Amino acid sequence: MNDSDNQSDLYAARTHIYPRSVSGRFRRLKWGVLALAYGVYFLLPWLHWEREAGGDQAVLFDLVGRKFYLFDLVVHPQDIFWLAGLLMIAAYLLFFVTGLAGRVFCGYFCFQTLWTDVYILIERLVQGERPARIRLAKAPWGPAKIVKLGLTHLLWLLVAFMTGLTFVLYWGNAPELVQQFFTGQAPFAAYATTLFLTTTTYVMAGIAREQVCTYMCPYARFQAVMFDKDTLIVSYDAQRGEGDKGRSKLGKTLKTKEARTEAGVGDCIDCGYCVQVCPTGIDIRNGLQIQCISCALCVDACDTIMDSMGWERGLVGYTSQRKEDTGVQARWLRPKVIGYAAVLVVAIGLLGWSVSHQVPFDMTVAQERQPIYVRLSDGRIQNSYEVKLNNKTNKTLTLRFRAEGLPEGADLDFGQFTEISLRPEQRLRLAAKVRAMPKEFDGHSHPFYLIVEPQNAPELQPFKAQSVFYVPEK
Amino acid sequence: MADQNQGKAVQTTGHAWDGDLQEFNNPLPRWWLWTFYATVVFAVIYWIWYPAWPIASSFTKGIGSVTYQANGEEVTTHWNTRAELIEEMQTGSETLKQQEYMKKVAAASYAQIESDPEMSGFMRSTAKVLFADNCAACHGIGGAPLKLGLYPNLGDDAWLWGGSTEQIEQTIRAGRNGFMPAFGEVLSDEQVEQVASYVLSLSGSSADMAKAEAGKAIFQGKEGGCYYCHTESGKGMHSQGAANLTDQIWTVADVPGAVDDAGKLEAVKKVIRGGIQRQMPAWSGRLDDTEIKLLTAYVNSLGG
Ligand code: SF4
Ligand code: SF4
Numbered sequence: 001m002n003d004s005d006n007q008s009d010l011y012a013a014r015t016h017i018y019p020r021s022v023s024g025r026f027r028r029l030k031w032g033v034l035a036l037a038y039g040v041y042f043l044l045p046w047l048h049w050e051r052e053a054g055g056d057q058a059v060l061f062d063l064v065g066r067k068f069y070l071f072d073l074v075v076h077p078q079d080i081f082w083l084a085g086l087l088m089i090a091a092y093l094l095f096f097v098t099g100l101a102g103r104v105f106c107g108y109f110c111f112q113t114l115w116t117d118v119y120i121l122i123e124r125l126v127q128g129e130r131p132a133r134i135r136l137a138k139a140p141w142g143p144a145k146i147v148k149l150g151l152t153h154l155l156w157l158l159v160a161f162m163t164g165l166t167f168v169l170y171w172g173n174a175p176e177l178v179q180q181f182f183t184g185q186a187p188f189a190a191y192a193t194t195l196f197l198t199t200t201t202y203v204m205a206g207i208a209r210e211q212v213c214t215y216m217c218p219y220a221r222f223q224a225v226m227f228d229k230d231t232l233i234v235s236y237d238a239q240r241g242e243g244d245k246g247r248s249k250l251g252k253t254l255k256t257k258e259a260r261t262e263a264g265v266g267d268c269i270d271c272g273y274c275v276q277v278c279p280t281g282i283d284i285r286n287g288l289q290i291q292c293i294s295c296a297l298c299v300d301a302c303d304t305i306m307d308s309m310g311w312e313r314g315l316v317g318y319t320s321q322r323k324e325d326t327g328v329q330a331r332w333l334r335p336k337v338i339g340y341a342a343v344l345v346v347a348i349g350l351l352g353w354s355v356s357h358q359v360p361f362d363m364t365v366a367q368e369r370q371p372i373y374v375r376l377s378d379g380r381i382q383n384s385y386e387v388k389l390n391n392k393t394n395k396t397l398t399l400r401f402r403a404e405g406l407p408e409g410a411d412l413d414f415g416q417f418t419e420i421s422l423r424p425e426q427r428l429r430l431a432a433k434v435r436a437m438p439k440e441f442d443g444h445s446h447p448f449y450l451i452v453e454p455q456n457a458p459e460l461q462p463f464k465a466q467s468v469f470y471v472p473e474k
Numbered sequence: 475m476a477d478q479n480q481g482k483a484v485q486t487t488g489h490a491w492d493g494d495l496q497e498f499n500n501p502l503p504r505w506w507l508w509t510f511y512a513t514v515v516f517a518v519i520y521w522i523w524y525p526a527w528p529i530a531s532s533f534t535k536g537i538g539s540v541t542y543q544a545n546g547e548e549v550t551t552h553w554n555t556r557a558e559l560i561e562e563m564q565t566g567s568e569t570l571k572q573q574e575y576m577k578k579v580a581a582a583s584y585a586q587i588e589s590d591p592e593m594s595g596f597m598r599s600t601a602k603v604l605f606a607d608n609c610a611a612c613h614g615i616g617g618a619p620l621k622l623g624l625y626p627n628l629g630d631d632a633w634l635w636g637g638s639t640e641q642i643e644q645t646i647r648a649g650r651n652g653f654m655p656a657f658g659e660v661l662s663d664e665q666v667e668q669v670a671s672y673v674l675s676l677s678g679s680s681a682d683m684a685k686a687e688a689g690k691a692i693f694q695g696k697e698g699g700c701y702y703c704h705t706e707s708g709k710g711m712h713s714q715g716a717a718n719l720t721d722q723i724w725t726v727a728d729v730p731g732a733v734d735d736a737g738k739l740e741a742v743k744k745v746i747r748g749g750i751q752r753q754m755p756a757w758s759g760r761l762d763d764t765e766i767k768l769l770t771a772y773v774n775s776l777g778g
Contacts, residue, residue, distance in 0.1 A: 371618030374629035375730065377721030382629070384616075384776075415775065416589040429595045431775060 016137065017210060017281035019120055020130040020273070024300025033108050034117060042162070045169035052394040052424055061171045067425065073355065074425075076392055078362060085351040092347060094219075096340040098226040100332070102233050106220070107295035112212050115163070115205035116279065119156055126152045130276060156206045157198070164197030210280040214291050229321040230330040234294050236285045236316050237324075241268035247285075257311065267315055273305055274298035274316055284316055360460050361397065361422070362390040365432075365450050365467040372470050376435065383469050385432045387450065391422040398422075398455040403434065405448035406469065410436035412450075419455065434469055441471045525552060572600075580764040584639040587771050594775070601772030604765055608757070617776040624726075624752055629776050632723040636712035637777060643770040649756035652715045656749030657698065665692055669700070670742040676708045676720045680735055726750055 047058035049071060055062060060069040068075035075082065097104055106113060127133045127148050139145055168190045169177055180186040181194075204212055213220055227233075241247055243266030250269050254260050260267070268285065275283045277298060280291040284298045302316035320330035368384040376382055391397050398421050403412045413433040414420075422428060432450070446469040453462040486496040521527070527534040538553030542561040551557045563569055575596050579587060587593045606615055614620055617628030626634060634652065635645050657666060665688075671681040672689030692698035694706060701708075703716035710718035717725055724730060727741040757766060 368616060370614065370616040371627075371629055374618065374627060375722060376630055377632045377718070377723050379722040384629070415594070417591060420591055428591050429598065430591060431594075431598060 014211065015281065017279065018130045018133045018137075019279045019281075019297075020276040020301075021124055022273075022277040022297050022301045022304065024303055026296035026300050030108055030117065030295070030297075034114050037109070037114055038118075042166050045166060045174040055173055057174060059170060060173075063171060065425070073358075074392065074394070076390075079358065082351060082354065085347060085354070089344065089347045089351065092340055092344045095226055096337065096344055098223055099228070099231060099334070099337045099340055102227065102231050103223060103292070103294035104232075106213065106293035110293075112204060112217070113279075113293060113295065115159075115201060116209050118159060119205045119209075120279070122155045122159070123152055126155065153206070156202055160198040160201035160205070161194070163201045164194040167197050168193050210291065213280060213293050220290065226336075228334070228336065229325070230332075230334055232318045232320055232330065233288055234284060234292060234296055234299060234316065235288060235319045235324060236268075236274075237314065237319070238285070238287075240266055241285065241315050242266040267306070267311055269305065269309070271305055273301040277301045358392070359463070360391075360393045360457075361452075361454075361463060362388070362392065363450070363452050363463050363465045364388045365465045367467055367470070373472055375472075379437065380435045381438050381471055382433055382435045385434070385450075385467060387430045387432050387465075388427070389420075389422055389430065389452070390427045391424055393457070393460075394424045395457065396421055396423050397457060397460075400453050400455055401432070402451050402453070403448055404451055404464075406434065406446070407436060407441065410434060410469075436469065436471075438471050441469075444473060445470050525554065575600075576764050579768060584767075584771055584774070588775070594771075597768055597771050598775065601768040604761070604769055605772060608761065609769070612754075617773065626725045627723075628773050630723055631777055632718060632721060632725075633712065633777065634710070634715045634717055634725065637774070639770055639774055641712065642773050643766060645754065646761075646766050646769055646773070647756065647758040650715055650754045652750060652752040652754075654703070654716075654745075654750040656747060658747035658749075661692065661698065661746070665689075665697070666743050666746050667739065669693055669698055669746055670739050673708075673719050673742050673746075674729070674738060677722060679729070679738060681739070 044059050045057065048056055049058035049069075050056060051069070055069060057069065058071055062069065066077050094105060123133065127136050136145060136148060165178070165181065168181075168186075172190070177186060177190065181190060208216075243260070243264050245264040246266070247268035247270045248254055248260070248263070248265040249271075254263060254265060257267075274285070275281075275298075277300070278284070279295060279297065280293060282289050282291045284292065296318065299316050299318065303313045306313045306315055322328055322330050364387070366386045366388070368386065372383070374382045374384075387401075389399070398419055400419050401412065401414060403410070406412075411434065413435065414430060415433075417430065420428070420430070434448075447466060448469055449464045449466055451462050451464050454460045485499045487499045490496050521534075522536070523538055524536040525533055526536065535552035539550055540553055540557035540561050541548060541550045542557060542564055543549070544560075549557075575593075579593060579597060582590070582593060587597055605613075605617075609617075612619065612625040613628055614625075619625040619627060631637070633641070635641055635650055657669075661669065668685045668689035669692050670689065671685040672687075672693050675681040675683070675686040693700040693704075693708075703714045704710050704719055705716075708719040710716040717723075722730075724741075727745045729738045729741050732738040732741050757769075761769070
């Protein structure tokens with residue numbers, strides 16, 4: 001490809017791609033990943049989970065209640081930094097596997113790849129294999145074409161709708177929401193989200209397809225910086241395939257290896273199978289290209305051909321730049337990969353620690369600033385505080401308060417409440433007052449701790465919050 | 475179309491000016507064009523749907539409408555954010571939740587409100603706003619006036635007119651008239667100083683004992699007659715709104731703010747000479763029963 005070709009590419013009308021089906025070990029692996037991903041995605045909202053409080057759905061993102069339920073873990077707005085941790089782990093995991101194995105994410109796990117795979121499968125089931133599809137596309141409009149194309153698009157839309165609806169189910173009680181959805185009683189956001197995701201799924205997986213990977217995906221653009229000579233790439237062994245005189249079809253005389261060696265041609269029989277199966281429509285024999293999503297379908301294709309010829313597999317296969325250039329096996333342990341792995345381990349460790357040490361309840365103490373203090377009739381000084389409590393456990397807690405760091409004789413007053421009981425997930429604001437004789441203090445302000453002690457949960461540590469007792473100068 | 479261009483030079487529009495000046499034909503990508511058309515369609519729908527065009531002294535009203543209650547009547551108007559706000563304030567889920575709580579509070583006793591953490595939490599957050607709107611101008615936000623003097627601090631534990639919920643409610647409902655006559659005309663300067671010394675000594679401040687003795691006689695006797703309201707012990711009387719003079723709280727005389735004993739004495743003398751006249755308006759006509767109830771509970775919770 002030369003430069004001017006690349007330029008005109010942007011304005012060229014798209015050439016439609018009709019990938020041929022293939023079977024082989026990578027295709028099987030991809031079906032496996034697909035089944036797993038679809039299974040998790042579509043079934044998870046329906047998984048029931050017993051909880052004392054909150055929804056009984058295993059995974060539920062309760063926006064109204066401002067809580068995310070993930071099995072036994074309840075994530076509160078205060079835990080938002082976990083999301084940062086999760087994103088960081090995701091990013092480094094991506095860097096790590098990319099450094100190691102190139103675009104495996106693109107080829108095996110990316111939603112775009114997974115959904116496009118299903119759409120191509122539907123296309124094939126309805127319209128037939130690649131030649132039949134090409135023929136159908138070229139055929140004039142008639143009843144058969146309308147039915148076949150219509151059915152394809154209908155099925156695509158159905159999958160898109162299921163995808164959109166399922167996404168919505170994560171944000172509410174699934175069975176209830178489905179019922180509301182079809183009786184027209186679901187919240188507007190549910191319809192809007194479903195419509196949005198249905199449309200995007202249909203457009204991206206059905207119509208845009210490889211253009212998403214080539215033109216829209218930012219990851220495709222920056223992944224190159226994570227590549228090095230040892231990164232695994234899908235590549236065509238040009239030396240073996242072309243020989244001295246280039247690739248050549250089988251013909252009458254070039255059917256055996258010996259004959260081919262004698263004629264100076266390589267092992268590639270120019271059958272084009274590897275090109276036909278490629279979902280991004282490229283010819284891997286032209287070398288590594290930006291469009292290649294490393295899905296390894298061309299590997300399966302060529303392996304099939306080599307098997308049928310009785311020749312050794314691997315004319316197209318996973319290899320690395322180093323292997324290609326020098327014949328030396330790729331090194332797995334490289335400073336970069338080890339670096340990514342180290343960051344990854346630290347990040348996972350920190351997140352794990354943070355999640356397992358989730359504080360069971362929150363308490364914040366805010367001093368009232370207006371007035372900052374009040375003088376009482378017996379000469380004592382009174383400061384007021386607003387105490388906010390949030391029970392994040394799933395049991396009712398009985399809480400008792402005490403202050404630490406106040407001088408003898410200081411008095412902590414919670415009004416009517418000597419003991420407070422807090423339901424699971426309940427939030428409360430209480431008013432507290434502290435009174436003390438001013439002469440007990442040396443300075444102007446006096447830091448102290450308000451401590452809340454759970455009475456009925458021995459496994460929980462008392463919780464401390466710091467505040468200040470202000471004393472006027474005179 | 476575009477693939478005919480492939481490999482060729484960019485085409486021109488076909489016009490030539492001045493003999494050789496030509497214009498390249500580089501059409502926009504199709505998706506770009508379609509996005510543009512989509513925004514045009516969106517704009518047209520928007521124009522029709524919402525109030526948009528000014529016409530002389532009026533404007534197009536759009537086809538959306540909002541319905542709300544005004545003075546017991548149902549009003550339907552063209553869509554606008556004001557009407558939408560009014561509707562939201564009447565039928566919004568938060569409003570309904572608040573109304574429900576208001577009913578709950580209205581039905582509860584003061585003791586119930588205080589002993590229920592949820593209700594008292596609601597009481598505090600709602601009454602804080604009511605207080606800021608109606609009371610804070612005099613009493614200050616949080617019940618503490620900026621300067622000691624005209625208005626009592628509601629955060630301390632001294633109550634001129636009584637600190638039970640009934641008394642506080644009565645104060646808010648009907649208002650209060652605080653009055654202490656000016657003694658500047660009746661008593662001589664010396665006598666005023668004597669009474670002031672006695673008053674200071676009541677709450678344990680240092681004072682000239684001889685003057686205080688003399689002051690006591692005036693305080694308890696016919697001459698001053700202070701004991702009518704402040705009682706013989708000086709502890710004050712709620713029914714008169716007369717202050718307790720034996721405690722550390724000064725609502726008018728700025729004793730805590732004085733730097734030395736002479737300053738304290740001057741502060742008290744000033745009050746005795748000039749008397750006090752202050753008023754709290756009645757709120758029964760302006761606030762409804764539930765609001766008064768919320769304020770009462772709030773004020774009660776502020777003071778000890
Ligand atoms: S070249 Fe091979 S690995 Fe790359 S996208 Fe095409 S089929 Fe997949
Ligand atoms: S599938 Fe293998 S043999 Fe066939 S064209 Fe591709 S590389 Fe050559």
